[in-house]
Each structure stands twice: as structure tokens, then as C-alpha cells.
Amino acid sequence: MNGISGISFQETKTELRVHVSKSKKNTSSGTMKKRLPYNFKQLSRQISQAKTSDAARPLVNKIRSKLSWLYKKLRTGEYGDSEISAAIVHAAAMERIAKRKVRHLEEEENAENGGTGAVNSPGEEEEEVYGKDELKESLEENEEITEEKMKQMMEEIERLEDEFNEDMISELKDMISCAGKDMSEDEIKEFKRRHREDEDRQLMKADLKYMKALFDRLEQEKKQAGYSGLSSGENTSSSFSMSVDCVPEIEMAEPEAGSTVDINA
Numbered sequence: 713m714n715g716i717s718g719i720s721f722q723e724t725k726t727e728l729r730v731h732v733s734k735s736k737k738n739t740s741s742g743t744m745k746k747r748l749p750y751n752f753k754q755l756s757r758q759i760s761q762a763k764t765s766d767a768a769r770p771l772v773n774k775i776r777s778k779l780s781w782l783y784k785k786l787r788t789g790e791y792g793d794s795e796i797s798a799a800i801v802h803a804a805a806m807e808r809i810a811k812r813k814v815r816h817l818e819e820e821e822n823a824e825n826g827g828t829g830a831v832n833s834p835g836e837e838e839e840e841v842y843g844k845d846e847l848k849e850s851l852e853e854n855e856e857i858t859e860e861k862m863k864q865m866m867e868e869i870e871r872l873e874d875e876f877n878e879d880m881i882s883e884l885k886d887m888i889s890c891a892g893k894d895m896s897e898d899e900i901k902e903f904k905r906r907h908r909e910d911e912d913r914q915l916m917k918a919d920l921k922y923m924k925a926l927f928d929r930l931e932q933e934k935k936q937a938g939y940s941g942l943s944s945g946e947n948t949s950s951s952f953s954m955s956v957d958c959v960p961e962i963e964m965a966e967p968e969a970g971s972t973v974d975i976n977a
Contacts, residue, residue, distance in 0.1 A: 745792040748785065750799040752922045755806045756915045765817040768810060775807040776842045783843060786850040793857050794932075797865050798925030801872060804841045805918035808876050809911060816907040823895045823903060841869050 755775060762768035782800050785791055841847070847869070851862045895903065 745795075746790045748791045748795050748799055750782070750803075752799070752802050752919060755803065756919050759806065759810050759813055760912065760915060762813060762817070765814050765821060768814045768817055771810045772807060772814065775803060775810055779803045779807060779843050780846065783846045783850040786847075787853045789854045789856045792929065793854075793861055794925065794929050797861075797868070798922050798929075800847065800865075801868050802918055802922040804869060804872055805914070805921075807842050808872070809914045809918070812876075812914070813907075813911050816911065820900065820904055820907065823900050826894065840873055844869065 755771075755778070758771055758774075759768070762771060779800065782796060782803055786796050786800070848866070851857055851865060857865075
């Protein structure tokens with residue numbers, strides 16, 4: 713809303729100058745959120761590049777540490793809820809994929825050493841998203857997140873768990889077909905190929921989902937910035953001056969006929 717924030721007068725020998733300052737009230741709400749320093753490609757790339765179970769195993773703990781870090785950032789309320797929610801879902805997916813890759817590589821190494829290719833059955837070491845209780849506590853401690861947003865976040869995590877549980881069914885079928893027999897070199901190659909395809913598909917799906925969340929956020933920020941610009945999102949002020957020609961005070965009581973008044977906005 714526009715209004716007058718100040719008026720000042722300046723009198724000289726020949727004129728009275730009036731300065732009027734108008735301010736535009738800031739109607740934007742909330743504070744600017746920080747950018748979340750989360751490198752989603754780094755996690756997926758490290759999982760993809762792991763060639764042995766010994767190389768892949770430490771990634772599980774590394775990603776769990778990243779999840780705990782994200783939960784702490786969530787508590788602060790300093791980051792946009794949509795941005796940090798997308799990062800948590802992505803990191804949770806990375807943790808599950810990393811655990812799956814460890815198992816895949818163990819199976820392949822077992823088969824190459826003359827075993828059957830079977831190790832722990834799918835689901836034996838699977839669990840709900842790491843730190844799920846900690847996530848709930850972080851959501852509750854963030855005063856800016858609404859109950860609706862909390863519900864959406866937990867539903868997203870549960871959908872992620874369901875997707876991985878469904879995938880484990882097909883893995884179990886593959887393991888049953890390999891159990892109790894030695895695998896030939898060609899069978900081992902096919903075994904590896906299926907594993908890499910499964911991992912790459914899951915990694916790409918998680919990365920694309922996170923990227924979509926980023927694009928949606930940027931688009932929303934763009935719209936909000938445009939709206940703020942139209943509806944006075946920032947404090948702005950303008951001023952104008954006007955001059956009134958006058959004669960010395962002693963003569964003002966009896967102005968001369970035909971005298972003029974000039975007003976310059």
C-alpha cells in the first residue's frame with residue numbers, strides 16, 4: 713500500500729519548497745531461505761562407480777551420515793521445506809540402493825569364487841528408511857512445517873519403502889533360480905548385467921525425481937519473484953518536490969495583481 717512517509721519544507725528568499733516522500737509498504741511474508749548444500753550427483757556417482765563389495769560397503773554408512781545431517785538441517789527451519797524434503801527422499805533412496813549394490817557385488821564375488829551366487833536373501837538386511845524416527849522428530853521440531861507437509865513427507869518415505877519391497881520380489885526369484893548350482897562364466901556375466909541394470913535404473917529414477925523437485929522449486933520461486941515485483945515485494949520509496957514562488961513576507965499580505973504561482977512536481 714502506498715503512503716506518505718514524510719514531508720519537509722525549505723523556505724528561501726524567493727520560494728517555498730515542499731518535499732514529499734512516498735513509501736511502498738513491504739507485503740512479502742517470511743524470510744529468504746538458505747540454499748541447501750546437497751550434491752545429489754556425488755552420491756549416485758559413487759554408488760555407480762563402486763566395483764567391489766568392499767568399496768560399496770562404506771558408502772552405506774556415508775549416506776546414513778548424510779541422512780542424519782539432513783535431519784539436523786530440517787530441524788533448523790532455515791531451508792525450504794520442499795527442497796530439504798526432496799533431498800531426504802533422494803538420500804534415503806541412495807542408502808537403499810547402496811545396500812542393494814553391496815549384496816549384488818557379494819553375490820557376484822561368491823559366484824566367481826565357485827559359489828552359487830546366493831548370499832543373504834533379499835529383505836534379510838533390508839529395513840525401513842534409516843533414521844525414520846529421527847526424521848519424525850525433526851519434522852515435529854521444525855515449527856514452520858505444517859501438519860499437511862509432515863504427512864506428505866512421511867507418505868513419500870513410505871512409498872519409497874514400498875517400491876523397494878516390490879523390487880525385492882523379483883530379486884528373490886532370480887536368487888531361487890541360481891541357488892544350488894554352480895554358475896558358468898556366461899551366467900555370471902548375465903548375473904552382473906541384470907544387477908547393473910537394476911542399480912542404474914534405481915539411481916536414474918531417484919536422480920530424475922530429485923531434479924524434477926529442483927525445477928519445480930525454481931519455477932515456484934520465479935513465479936513468487938514476479939508476483940512480489942508486481943505487488944511491492946520489496947520496500948521502495950519515491951519522492952517529489954514542488955516549488956511555490958513567493959514574495960518576501962512583508963509583501964505577502966498585499967500580493968500584487970497578476971502575480972503567478974508556479975508548481976513543479
